Amino acid sequence: METPEKIEALSHVAKEKILEYIRESELRVDDTLPTEARLMEMLGVSRHTVREALALLEQERIVYRVQGKGTFLKKRPLQIEHGLERLASMTDMIRSCGFEPSTRWVGIEVRSASARMAEQLGLDAEEKVVTFKRLRLASGNLASYCVDSIAASRFDSIPCEIRDESLFRYLEREKGITIETAVSYVIPTKPTREMVEDLGVDENQFFILLEQLHYDNEGRPVIYSLDYYQPDVIRFKINRTR
Amino acid sequence: METPEKIEALSHVAKEKILEYIRESELRVDDTLPTEARLMEMLGVSRHTVREALALLEQERIVYRVQGKGTFLKKRPLQIEHGLERLASMTDMIRSCGFEPSTRWVGIEVRSASARMAEQLGLDAEEKVVTFKRLRLASGNLASYCVDSIAASRFDSIPCEIRDESLFRYLEREKGITIETAVSYVIPTKPTREMVEDLGVDENQFFILLEQLHYDNEGRPVIYSLDYYQPDVIRFKINRTR
């Protein structure tokens, strides 16, 4: 058997080679990259491939291009850190804030969808939803309370086998559903009665509520979620672009 | 003189034609677009151009493509509404929330940069900055209080001619600086003493503070801003993607 080598697009290889060149030549000084013609020679690929590689670097805000002048290194090329505009799992968010993530399950419920929920998920009135309630901890401290609802019709039975797994990963593995985007509202709020009475949260503490609707790669709404974040623990950063 | 017609890229024209086709054929039903080969015939352009047009439509989350199967319309194609991840002027944000925007100037000051400011803007300690303070109103109601600081070295004199104009537009017109991105932190907070004492804001009212650093198209930090938003008036929406 041959090793099942993952074939990588030439343009990706070219991109990596260019990044390598940037690092090695330490060109921060005058900030100018080789011309596209020069890169064609250096990498031994066509102009189209060079331009694809440069387009990737431009998307990642590492270089910028000016017609008639050239391609240049951005002054602050290290924009790697993820912001809220990136849809990442809660686990990753906590870890990126420097804490050790863990989960405490509060419960799984099957209920009729609220009017808002049904409207957002595109369900009929009173259709059943499965609601997952979890506390997210960052190095033992309360980071957020997450209430995620999914149409019950997506499940054959109540899915108790999720436990510590990410909801995203569970849907992908078991249902072949890939969550790709979310539309989220940011609302400063007090804790709900449930949080105060059942979970022992201080009622004077302020939270940031993210009301979110998650869509799959075909644009269908899948998860409606209400996530209450404690702003002292989770710092929200957003990378904004025009 | 000939009319100075703006030349539009063929791929843009192709994109518009495809959008037109989508609207006219009302194909929501089975969601499948013509193949690339068919689009080449229909539009009379090369495959590269068709693919550029489709790439634009994919970026705008209007279609998705699956290798070996085809190109499809997203189930929720109308994701036009702008969110916080899009860097827009305050004026546009207020207008998109359904209000009539206006500005009340609080003042323009020249001060030494604070430690945080100097660090963020890449200035030497104690270097001078020009600070613009403005109240933003939405149909007469307080929407936000904006404090924007720029290195004084960027100005020949104190710029009093800005007034109602957007700071972005002023920098572009007068200084040739294009603000392209911002990195922003979302912090729930109480009003500052200045807001309570000088501006008559209720000290018990909660605000969302956006601490922002704006970069130009070359990646240089230009504006450091603290914007206090009243969440009752401005609804923060974020479009998140993986």
Place this chain on the structure above:
DNA sequence: AAGTGGTCTAGACCACCAC
């Protein structure tokens, strides 16, 4: 005039999917 990136064409082969 020369050099740069921006756009478009024509043609080829590949990987993946459905029949």
Place this chain on the structure above:
DNA sequence: TGGTGGTCTAGACCACTTT
């Protein structure tokens, strides 16, 4: 096996910037 989208090449012309 045929059709689909994904990738790559070679070549051309254009718009913009600099010399």
